[in-house]
Amino acid sequence: MIFLYYKILKMKKIRKYILPIITLFAFIPNLFADVTLPKILGHNMVLQQNKQVAIWGTAAPKEKISVSFAGQNKTTIADNTGKWSINLNPMKASFSAREMIIKGKNTIVLKNILVGEVWLCSGQSNMEFALRKYSKYDSLAKGKRPPVNDLKTANNPNIRIFLDRRKYMSPSPEHLGWDEAIGRSLVDFSAVGYYFAKDLYTKLNVPIGIISAAVPGSRIEPWIQSEKLQIEPKLKNGKILDKLSNDDGDAGKFYDTMIQPLIPFTLKGFLWYQGESNCFLGENIRYAYKLKTLIESWRNDWQDKKMPFYLVQIAPYNYSASKDRPLSSETLPEFWESQSLVLKLKNTALISITDLVESTTELHPVNKWEIGKRLSLLATNKTYNQTNVIYSGPxxxxxxxxxxxxxxxxxxxxxxxxxxxxxxxxxxxxxxxxxxxxxxxxxxxxxxxxxxxxxxxxxxxxxxxxxxxxxxxxxxxxxxxxxxxxxxxxxxxxxx
Structure with a gap:
């Protein structure tokens, strides 16, 4: 086809008539573009209560878009590039399964939507640790095992889960991605994330949405937008650390593919369980600055500088046995210290899990139901102001x-x-x-x-x-x- 256009354009006598036609055909896809939604907006989702709720997508340039949900009817016009967004007014929690209708040149109907509390959990393998690994619980001492096998018994339609898979975050024509927390739908989902949601649901009695975005073995750098790591942290004594970006950690790799596609989906807060890969590098104060950068940049992305950020202090493990680099028995405590330093930032807190390790040769404590529960205790106290709930040890x-x-x-x-x-x-x-x-x-x-x-x-x-x-x-x-x-x-x- 390109060869044919070239031959025609060489015919000088008709060039002035053909060029406008070619230009018109080049713009036809945009002129008739359907309204498209990001994958995070779909059937079965939970919308955040008591905050403006962001709904966004793409369409033809200057196309009129309307969004209808729970008695609200909002309209906007797509910009010159086809991008559009609408904010729904804050809503109260609701167990009513309602439909959202998005109209442009085409109409999209999203079904079975609830309103409640929505959290994003992220990190590396200990956060990714899926419920399908239930067989590992058999190794736990009696009394430390989860009370039930949720893969067999879970029936929580008011808890909704979204598994962020980095290779599958393109818009879904079927608007699939969210699932009800019922039985086998939980197979590949984060155990920590699910148990957090399950325990929080019992405490708040509102629908819970939980998003899992975690990659085994990942360092912290890939979760931070690469430009945000171009900094030289300055200590209070005036000493300047080397640029954080010099640590060769694939900065932005997972941010671009897993976090950016979620922005600006309205959330309540973040849960972070990561650090083992950076601890193996013997990091301390540098990790603290990276974690601070991540917290502040994610909050800026969601345009909420007060958004809660809660983390899990990584578990005891024999890092000193590493053959890759010389580490000592104090490498991990120094890393714990670096995790604690970010608690100077507002609305941050952590849980300790030093007591949940069966063996210090196991990098992945299997008692994930207790870890999820402790994060829920933390959120209940700090975010939901039930200060009588104890979430931490001394x-x-x-x-x-x-x-x-x-x-x-x-x-x-x-x-x-x-x-x-x-x-x-x-x-x-x-x-x-x-x-x-x-x-x-x-x-x-x-x-x-x-x-x-x-x-x-x-x-x-x-x-x-x-x-x-x-x-x-x-x-x-x-x-x-x-x-x-x-x-x-x-x-x-x-x-x-």
Whole structure:
């Protein structure tokens, strides 16, 4: 065809008549373009309550588009490139399965839509860990297994799931992608995401939508828009770190294919379970700045600087056994510390899972139902303001040197500090000004922990759980584990 056009254009006598015809045919596809929706907008979806709800897509340039849902009728005009968007007014939660009608030159009818709470969960393999791996639960000790096998018994039509597959996020003519959380539809879905949704549903009694966008083995860099990583973080002491983008981590790879296609689908918040791949690189403060960049950039993408961002502090594991690079037993605690640094940002929080590991040679703790539940407790407390709900174990707050002991106070003590097995608290160490840490005696007194050692007459610093294999018995009365810490944290006053 191109060859034929070329031959015609060489005929000078008719060129001036043919060119306008060719131009007209070039624009015919746009002139008759159907309204198209991104894959995230489809049958069975949940729309976020109490916020403006974004509906968007493409059509012919300057085409008039209307969206009708729940008594609302909105119209707009597509721009010169065919892009259009409409915001529905905030709505109350509803279990009524309703239809959304989008009209342009064609009409699209989306069915079985609910209104409730919508969360996006992302990360690497521990977030991706699918419910089809239920057979792994058989290895758990009795009493630590999930109470039911949800692949056989799940029947939660008011919980809707969307699995973000990076190669299948193009618009779907059938508008498929969302599923009801019923039986086999959960096979490939994130176990953490599902159990979060399941527990949150019991607490809020509103429809829950959960989106899973996770890739096994992924570092954090691919989840951040590449341009956003072109920064040189500046510490509070004026020292400048090397450019984050220099870490050769495929910046933006999964952001472009899995996160960008979701924007600006209206969400309540984010759940993040990632870090193992960066920990294997021995990262600490650099990871904290990358995580900060991710949080701030995603919030900007969704135009909500206060959107909740909750993360899972990765589990104990023998990183020091890695043959790829020299790592120590303190590599993981330093990484935990880097995860905690971002809690300086508003509306961020984390859960600790040091007690959920059956073996420190297993990178993927299988007790995902408990992890999902703890994230739900966190959201219930922080996002939904049920402050009576305890979501975390003890978190280091302050220390005070008293004679030859150190008194440590904690937040998140719940109804009191405790020992899980009623034995002396484990994994505390203490040091003097020489910085040599030795095992310490730790006792609970007046909701504080008193730490001492006969080998340190003039104590100066304390560490807790400062080892990759540490699984302490230190908890609050609600059974949640204390978060590892060191009072000699070199980064806390430098990170900004």
């Amino acid at each position: 978190v280091y707050q302050n220390m005070k040197i008293v004679n030859n002991t150190i008194e440590v106070t904690f937040s998140n003590t719940g109804s009191g500090l405790a020992s899980r097995d009623e034995k002396p608290l484990t994994h505390f160490t203490i040091a003097g000004t020489d910085g040599k840490f030795v095992p310490a005696k730790a006792e609970i007194k007046d909701n504080k922990v008193i730490i001492s050692s006969t080998k340190v007459q003039h104590p100066y610093n304390v560490r807790f759980g400062w080892n990759e294999a540490a699984q302490s018995n230190f908890i609050n009365n609600e059974g949640l584990p204390a978060v590892p810490f060191r009072t000699d944290n070199p980064w806390k006053k430098l990170f900004k």
